[in-house]
Amino acid sequence: MQLRYGVAAFALTVGCFAGSAFAQPVKIAYIDPLSGAFANVGEAGAAQFQAVIDDINAKGGVLNGRKLELVKFDNKTSPQESLIQFNAVTDQGIRFITQGNGSSVAGVLIDAVNKWNERNPDKTVLFLNYAAVDPDFTNDKCSFWHFRFDANSDMKMQALTSFIAKKPSIKKVYLFNQDYQFGKQVSKAANDMLGKKRPDIKIVGDEFIPLGKVKDFAPYVAKIKAAGADTIITGNWGNDLSLFVKAAREAGLKSDFYTYYGGGLGTPAALGAAAEGNVKQITEWHMNIPGTKVEQFAVDFKKKHKIEFYYGRVNVEMRMLAAAMNSAGSDNPAKVAQALEGMFLSTEIGDVEMRKDDHQLMQNLYISTFTKADGKSVKYDVEDTGFGFKTDIELQRKDTMLPTTCKMKRPV
Amino acid sequence: MSTSPVLPPALRLADVHKSFGKTAIIRGVDLDLIEGERHALIGPNGAGKSTLFNLISGRLHATAGTIQLRGADITRATPQAINRMGLARSFQVTNLFHRMTVFENLRCGALWSRGVGYTFWRRVDTLREANARADEVLEAIGLTRRRAVVAGELTYAEQRALEIGVTIACGAGVILLDEPTAGMSRSESDAAVALIKKVTIGKTLILVEHDMDVVFGIADRVSVLVYGEVIATGTPDAIHANIRVQEAYLGTDLAKGIDKELTGA
């Protein structure tokens, strides 16, 4: 008798646990700055993730009715603090993390995830990278536990230079970058690729400025003018970009700016009219691409949060994750990772594919120009400036891909 | 004459000048201090007594002329170098390590002369000589009961005594005291005179003083400094009688006031 009761109780307990496991949401840890100088960037990213997750949950969630849940962790943009927060993540038993601000942080997290998974094979964690663009992460430093949903900096340069190569009017290019790893990668990639695609283009300057230290860009602009550059390629972001463009405008410099982050949070507002017509950006998506299904979603988002929805890839990342869970039928990171490898998905911003060799997402890229909003071809402005981005060219995903040196080690 | 060895004076000032911009404060002072004498420097306010002290102790540097300590040139030396060569000074305004205890103050005064230097590998409590010296001075200046009190919390007279204590703790042969009894009551200054006499036995002493009782109580010789020049040097009695001094003082209204002060009126 007693035994039978015991068995029944056991069964009941197991049933309860199983049942509650089904009801439990799948948690995704968001590790980005929520305080300090870059808190706005982190908060904006979190809001966009939350919006996409809400949308997925409203449409039924994942794995037959389980919800996704975003848990925010403040890393204050510091690699050290990120490690502490990663500990908090594993303490809480969260198995998925996402991060994007800073390749230094991403690099640390990749290392930490690799070590953790090696030491805790039954509690593996998967890292979804939405914005850290160091090419190394999908080349020499590639990891089975890391997936990147943003085009890396070399891919973006591939796209930019392909576009430049087709414009015969471009003769003299000036490279203007921040003096750190990313800036140097941009410069190197530009030198290599332009040299191959358009050897006739003269690179009249290859400038590096200390990150966030320059207050007056006028001297640089004078130098660029003296060099007679008609085109500037810059990986600068934040003030290093907006101050630079403003100073150029002030001095009457008429070159085109090919930027990585012209549409980054706050940059359009800081640029204002100074950027009209000559600042270009490269992105996987922007508001004025006709026919993408994410348009209404982004409009609603802006109405609610008073900021732009600019991470098209956040949408892609979450939907791919949901699809991978569903196809794996599990929220086990190892199985989800296997499902993600080589996955093809038609998303609201277009068709994408996760390359199996290096876990780099392949997606179409757009080069667009900061233009006065007219309600027609430039339907939406950004950050209430009266200016929005207008597509110059759409690059197909296969044209943006570069070979990888990754030798992926998969767990047996 | 020229071949016989002559002991150099304890302190020699030769044609020392000091100007601040266009203003000349010290205008050619010559002064020799004999080893072991107690010398008082008197003169009206603004005569340059404190400046002269600052020149000797290295706080300021002379514009021209030379200063020698036992034959060694110290005209351009730093205060710490001069101190290490055996000259110590006190200050008119109390100038102590105000957050440290009385004992610590004295020990700081004794450390360098006990060859400790910038040691950071030995505990200060184990330095017997320096501690013994500090306690010796502590007793000499009569502050034994206040050993562990923070200097900033002492009474004024006690601070003045400690000021002298810190000055003599290193055992320097030449001691400069800048108005050691300033601001004291009669009985306090009497005690200070006794203290100074006691602790400077066998040393060369030069002090700036306004109080003529103190001067006559201590000094073997007196020099009068007026407008940056030494106008007379001699025994206290001789100076008192010196007509030139009288003239110098009686010449101006300002001097009258000082004269009163000098005669203790």
Added chain:
Amino acid sequence: MEFFLVSLLNGVSYGLLLFMLSSGLTLIFSMLGVLNFAHASFYMLGAYFGYQVSRAVGFWPALIVAPLLVGAIGAAVERYGLRRVHRFGHVPELLFTFGLAYLIEEVVHLIWGRIAVDYRIPPSLDFFAFEIFESQYPAYRVFMMAVSIAMLGGLYWMLTRTRIGLIIRAALTHADMVQALGHNVPRVFMLVFGSGCALAALAGVIGGNAFVTEPAMAAAVGSIVFVVIVVGGLGSLAGAFIASLAIGIIQTFAVALDWSLLDTFRDLGWNGDVALSIGAIKLSQFAPVLPYVLMVLILIFRPRGLLGRRDT
């Protein structure tokens, strides 16, 4: 030649802006003996107030109103904060201004957010003033220089022709004396502190739109201003002036030079790895660090600064 002239003008205008900041700091330091760590924060407040006021009533009123407002805040800070903490000594005073800088930045985050505000150059000044050979020179830069020079003149007048100026000048040369006297003239202290802050704010109003108005602007310019007054010599207005211009011009011209140690190493025939990694840095890359290097050099060879008289 064209490049040279444009660079020179750029350097001078930047240098003059630096001087607007460092003059206030120098005055405050000489009078109160306080190094106002939050000085650059008042510059930032000036820019934000300028932005806010110019949105409401236009740029020209903002040019007057914003510095006055910030000056009033500065005076209040002196009256209710610094004066209280003064009794604890210099280090707590310095820490107070440090904490204040921290708090002001957070308040700016709170009110205006973390991204740059859209503070634009007024349309009436958004044109090209003149041409140098083929380059056009923006009117706003000229305007900045004009304001700086006007302020310089005003300052000179105040220092030489007014009673307060007399006290301040006395403080510049004999800080101890006036500080001893100072307890009798707390109002002068308050006034000087307020004016210093107002000067910084004026620089903020005209610098905020020329550059960018955002919460990090205070930290960005703060350390440079300290460098200026150390290089110029503490308590010396003339020194601060020379140092401001020097730093403005040096930085501008360093940008122009692509010379690197590597070239020299190559000329000397060295090709080692170390030489490569260190020598490849171009002088232009180094430009923003130059003020600090200049400061270190000055400290080594002339510890009291270019025109400083006092040692500490």
Added chain:
Amino acid sequence: MKPGTSLIAAALALICLLALPYVFTQGFALSLLCQMGIATIFALSYNMLLGQTGLLSFGHAVYFGLGAFCAMHVLRWAGGTGIGGAWAVVLLPLIGGLGGLLAGLILGVVTTRRAGTIFAMISLGVGEMVASIAPMFPALFGGEAGLSANRVFGAPLFGITFGPQRQVYFLIVAWALVAAWGMRALTRTPLGRMANAVRDNPERAQFVGYNPQMVRLLMLALSGFFAGIAGGLSAINYEIVTGETLGANTSALVLLMAFIGGVGQFYGPIIGAVLVTFLQTALSQYTHAWLFYFGLFFLFMVLNAPGGIASLIQLHRDPWRQGLLRWIWPQYALAALPVALTLAGLIGVVELIYRIAGGVEAGETSWKLFGQAIDATRWQPWALALLLLAAGGAWLEKTWSGVAWQWQMVLLATARGNDR
């Protein structure tokens, strides 16, 4: 304190330190503990300058960071060659310390020429210079990604690999104890005493034979040594060192730790390091305004307790020994409620402002408190918060005068007790 009691106290403290990782088993708590240990060494080393030598530095991170980079380079080299194994990890902080020492000697020659305010400015400039130059040399400082390494390599030491965080914790505790002992001992050496003398009166120090510049330089170099040890430990703990370690934020943080803890007492910075580390990690999980509260707290301390928390403890010590604190407790109890109300009002106002102003870009104007949704766009919460602030403040002012009066009594009685 009798030597017996202090020995028991030390033993108890040691047992606590050793037991902590078994009480707080979570990875997060453990890494927080490790961070506190490192911060403790760093803050103590900072106090060698501020508290003991009177040098207010705004660039102390330089020594911490350079020490960390030195240790990291050696760790990478040792990891690559397998030399030393766990032994190398144990001794690595020493390498960091030597790096900090060398940096202190070199930079100190320039910075310690002046004291006081000028030193503060120069330290800021030099710190800024080093932090800006570092990214230009990726070979040495690893660029944006920093330098990383694996601390587990070679032969283990008695089975210790330093893989698990707990083992690293014990390493940090050991080094923290050694470093704290060293710094404490240093205060009792001739140099330590002369540092105090130079702090109090540099001129007089000259006239007792010491060169204040030399004293400052040595203290800076030694302080750099201990900061470097902390840096070396941080290299082991995080297995990464980035350029921002050298920057102004790190310098400001250590200043906050030392000051809030109290620079007048040796143990002050320890309190500060533990508290500030905890606050900056814990507080940020509850409110976005934590930096604002933090700044406010700092200013409050500067204005009201410039001696930091340690000075408050010191203040209560003598009355406590004489059993006089019972006079104070009732007053404190009376003041507790108004303090709580004022704080609640203040926090309410700040949080409300954060909700409606540009501070939180996510744009959420409401949040949940005790299951109740509070909407910052409506007037009621504002009225409530302001009312709390005003009423609490007025009430507090009243009760606080009672506290102050009672304190005067206590202090008088304490002084009498001490005289007896």
